[in-house]
Amino acid sequence: MGTHVIKMPDIGEGIAEVELSQWHVKVGDLVVEDQVLADVMTDKAMVDIPSPVHGKVIALGGQPGEVMAVGSVLISIEVEGAGNLKESAAPAPVAAQEPPAAPKVETVAESKPAAAAGPRPAPVCQGPMVAREADERPLASPAVRKHALDLGIQLRLVRGSGPAGRVLHEDLEAYLAQGQSNASAPAAAAYAQRHDEEQIQVIGMRRKIAQRMQDATQRAAHFSYVEEIDVTAIEELRAHLNEKHGTSRGKLTLLPFLIRALVVALRDFPQMNARYDDEAQVITRLGAVHVGVATQSDVGLMVPVVRHAEARSLWDSAAEISRLANAARNGKASRDELSGSTITLTSLGALGGIVSTPVLNLPEVAIVGVNKIVERPMVVKGQVVIRKMMNLSSSFDHRVVDGMDAALFIQAIRGLIEQPATLFVE
Template sequence: MGTHVIKMPDIGEGIAEVELSVWHVKVGDMVVEDQVLADVMTDKAMVDIPSPVHGKVISLGGVPGEVMAVGSILISIEVEGAGNYKESAQPAAAAVKEAPVAVAPKVEAESKPVAAPRPAAVCQGPMVAREADERPLASPAVRKHALDLGIQLRLVRGTGPAGRVLHEDLDAYLAQGQSNASAPVAAAYAQRNDEEQIPVIGMRRKIAQRMQDATQRAAHFSYVEEIDVTAVEELRAHLNEKHGATRGKLTLLPFLVRALVVALRDFPQINARYDDEAQVITRLGAVHVGVATQSDIGLMVPVVRHAEARSLWDNASEISRLATAARNGKASRDELSGSTITLTSLGALGGIVSTPVLNLPEVAIVGVNKIVERPMVVKGQIVIRKMMNLSSSFDHRVVDGMDAAQFIQAIRGLLEQPATLFVE
């Protein structure tokens, strides 16, 4: 038997160190070739580290949250044969030959199953009784979902990597009739003194750093405008009825992207990036629209490239493809970078007003609030109209208040008279 040592691979783009986000294996596990061992976080995305060999894990080189240099020892695996590590011949740093390790960009750690067997407490039986103080693996979104459903996560069998509890595991638990809904009503009013400490690592740490950096460096100001979307919603419904079966269904987002593209022709200072260290503003002709997308591990911003050159249905298809890729952990680093302006929407949860945070180095972000029907006065008559607010933020170092207001009002005019979206 020998030892095969895997070093932290060079992921490219000049990255010298990465953060170890999560282990999918532990000491003693048997692993197979191409099995995902760990996830590491770069500045842009989560990356899988697969195993190039079959064998048994004998040591781990770091803990989640630790920043590790490229070339440092990540994991040691006992293998048949000599392996690539000969401790008696020379010091470890010189003895380990770099094994070719393929890395694949990903966003969500839950998206790929792990081939290694999970602990018996997780894999056996429909009900898993963990210790009271044992914290099951689950994303924040799954934990909130479980809390809303009244489910104790420690009782749920996890089918994700390393026994991670997934949304579908909660559904399976409910289907088996084991939810806490049958517990005595008094249990809902029992005192609770439990506490939970959640390390801020991986994607959550990157999001926190970017949001803090954005609010500290940019001079944010927000502008809110009310828009009557009755006409564009009627057009959308008509196009879906006529072409939905052959071209795909349209949401409001591709119309908003089109409105951005047209309005930016008159406001090039808003489709820009600001390098505050070099004190240089770069205005771009290409409109690369970042579409904020929520995933189980946090907010991702996949990019619709060259939206100015795409049709309504092409933008719709690309938005759908990128959002699905981000949620399923398939978005590449290139697909998650390079935006020139960002569009963010909470859909039906959009509220009345929001104050979105800039996606630096961009200088504008357009936030979409929910559509509501309200009585409005039109030509002296009270009528029911579909109304929506745009809550947008700008970098006041680059964008003047009047320009921001006129830009959003231009979008308003395009959406309220949707034929103008397509008049050249």
């Protein structure tokens, strides 16, 4: 037997150290080649670290949340063969598809087999229950934990058949089938007293987001401005274009129209398309409009960038928004795709609420927030009619942007949206 030492690989782009976000294995686990061992976090991107060998984990080189230098020992694996010590960097990392600590979705580790490649065999329950300490937290995805709670099952009593003993949905079904629960359990659990606590370490993407939000609110002089916009006409145009060209060119959401409105309005308000270096006391106004589109992913809020929006058609913008959003949600967005924005557009879609106060994406000086569309009775030319209305809730850096300019900028966007033909008149 020998020991294969895997070192923290060089992620590239001159990165000298990365944060260890999550282990997918523990000491004593058997691993196979290409099985994901850990997630690590660079400046913004999460990447998987796969195993280059088959073997048994005998030592871990760090704890989640620890910042590790490139080239430091990541993990040691016992392998068959000569007894000499082998060292290598991990294989080229790939974009991770699961969040750091306290994941919100089914994790990659749950779907990766712990043996040779091929379909995962049906779980084999080796007994009706397994004894764990009262405070021991078994491995399971959030969906499995919720399922167990709904069924009134104590998860620590269920034997897990997944990798590293992870409890799967099938294990819950097997537990129920063996008569360890009863029909009254779900109802009883709904009213049972709870005294459990859960501590979640703030690491990985969540720590990056926390740092950036705290930095933004401490350094910038935020102020917000809210304006109501009638989107009836532009929604009619959008529906018409989707009916006519949706099959051949793709469906349009409201976002491409808003990006176009930003591009046109910025011609008269270039001070909004800027970055402020508060240390050097320099404002840089940019001709290129690189629109950051705030996107909620499984690891937190990310802002992929639609570059050169000023040169894109509606469908080009729509395709790029879709591509970037999918990459961000799947953890595959590159560092370049997540940096370099000059102004940000943020939207919660149908959950957009009435008003919001978005936080600036420093070093930018403006962010435009989109709230939900609602139908309301409005007075138009003396008549009460039903119109589709939406608020824009935007924030600005008062160190750079005056209140009057911010109001005029949003009013310009309002005029373009309410008279959508003006979006395309040169």
